[in-house]
Amino acid sequence: MNQTAGKGKKDILKRQATPYVYLLPTVVLMFILLVIPILMVIRYSFYDNVIINKNPVFVGLQNYKAVLSDPNFLVAIRNTLFFVIVSIIAHLIIGMVxxxxxxxxYLGDKTKGIFRVIYALPWMFTASVIAILWRMMLNPNGVINYLITSMNLVNDNIxxxxxxxxxxxxxxLINIxxxxxxxMISILAGLQGISTDLYEASALDGANAVQTYFRITVPQLKPILISLLMLDFVWTLQQFALIWMTTxxxxxxATETISTYIYKQGFTKYQYSMASTGAVxxxxxxxxxxxFYVRQQRSGD
Structure with missing residues (x-):
């Protein structure tokens, strides 16, 4: 009887441990490639002359004071705020429309299919392709200048x-x-998930299109919109490739952002302590x- 009970406990433990065994390689890989580098960067931010000097000096919060008082970093913060806020607002408005x-x-299925391909086209390009494409178009001899000069909007190329x-x-504008x-794709999925019964009930109550939009559509899309705004804020805040490859x-x-500031400190000026501080x-x-994003997801669940 005891042997049977012991065997049953072993089987239960084995079943409980099996998922963690499958997760172990991923957890180890994330620890090596994610956790350890983050901890190293945090440590570097409290030292001076790291990496280059074999015996770095502990300076505490001096690097943070230096970065936060650096005029270039303050300019980067201002540019980043403009870049992020304008991009997020424009993304939301254009994506919603x-x-x-x-x-x-009112549109047929074939027409919708064509528009979906056209509207989703920018999402299919990599940052390098987008940067090269727009640099060519925004060149003084590019197509944008040709169009605006042809329409007599400006006299000289810009x-x-x-x-x-x-x-x-x-x-x-390029980032937008x-x-x-x-x-667009996320909001469209949310719109298609809203029950038509809600719109039919609002029509019976005499609600117009504007009232229906703000009383039904927006509240139903609220969890998706909050998630989109938070994710886009983080992604846009860390945008580097597009800015670096264009300007x-x-x-x-003039287009210095926090990400380009960090890169220049580390790989142009070789001030790895300052770069680590900015990264932290x-x-x-x-x-x-x-x-906030995780809390919002949990409250939604």
Whole structure:
């Protein structure tokens, strides 16, 4: 009897341990490639002359004071806020409009299919392709300048990516164009999941299109919209490839963001301590947003 009970306990333990055995390789890989590098960067932020010097000096919070008082970092924060806020708002508006167009009953299935391919096209390109494409179009001799000069909107060609006044707006426009399909596809999926009974009931009550949109559509899409905004905030905050391959943070720091600032500190100036400090500050902001995102997901569940 005792042997049977002992065997039963072993079988139960084995079944309980089996999922963790399958997860172990992934957990080990994440620990090596994610946790350890993060801990190393956090440690570097409290030392001076790391990596280059074999005996780095512990300086505590001095690196944080230096970074937060660096004029270039303050410019990067200002540019990043403009880049992120404008991109998120534009993504939401454009994605919502296109999703509503694709969800309307006034278009046929073939027409919707064609529009879906066209609207989702920017999401299919990599950052390098997008950067090269837009650099060619925004070139002083590119197609954009040809169109606006042909329509007599301007007299001379404009250097969109080389002007301090226009460069940040141009890069933000590129990011908006490349990012709105994610919103469109997600919102469209949410719209198709809303029960038609709600709209039929609102029509019987005499609600117009505007009232239906704000009383039914938006509340039903609220969990999706919050998730999209939080994810997009983190992704846009960390956007690097697009900016680096179009302007490199220039001209004269006009498009310098936190991500390009960190890269320059580490791989141009070889100030790995300052780069680590900037990365930790960015990590803290993303972690706070991530906590809100997880809480929102749990409350939705």
């Amino acid at each position: 296109f999703a509503l167009v694709l969800n309307t009953r 250097s969109f990516l080389a002007s301090r006044d226009i460069a940040l707006k141009a890069v933000t 164009w490349s990012g709105y399909p994610f919103y 490199g943070g220039g001209p004269v720091n 500050i960015l990590l803290i902001v993303c972690t706070i947003i991530g906590i």
